[in-house]
Amino acid sequence: SYVLTQPPSVSVAPGKTARITCGGNNIGRISVHWCQQKPGQAPVLVMYYDSDRPSGIPERFSGSNSGNTATLTISNVEVGDEADYYCQVWDTTTDQPVFGGGTQLTVL
């Protein structure tokens, strides 16, 4: 099955830019989606089709996908952005969605 690799943690200072990566074999050829999960809460979709933002998600959130890496970028990071972030793709070989292991974003 398709494997997605995320760094376990990313740390960033308030006001700086956070980049959360999601690695996969030729991931640039498929659509990547991202969700945010704050402690004790259900996940929330923050990016779909690589770089589309759902309504209500700040413009500070952006996405890109090329080669073997997809990236969720959060500009001007706020304390409220602290959360776990998961990337997700559809695995056509097993007909199921696959999630990355998640990245914990810490705002120092």
Add this chain to the structure above:
Amino acid sequence: QVQLQASGPGLVKPSQTLSLTCTVSGGSMNSGSYYWSWIRQPAGKGLEWIGRFHKFGSTNYNPSLKSRVTISLDMSRNQFFVNLTSVTAADTAVYYCARENTGNYVDQWGQGTLVTVSS
């Protein structure tokens, strides 16, 4: 905006069947073209997709759970369900119900419910 809420027993004995209900409010399950899904998350771990059901009858299940899982819908009650048989401690998790877009991503998550498998 559609909201989803999972509910069911919080404690299930080993070897028994886990049964959960997801109630959808704020919109009809029969409108649009969506998959209705279950996803779980063991404490401190990542997300594991269980399966999904489309109103026209197509289903997909996680191959690792397929032999034990059944997902069904009752659109007249705006609810959908998951049954997981022969549970073990490894099935202890927060179970989320969710709506999947036909683009194969979850666009709406429900509040999860914790299920503990223990005697």
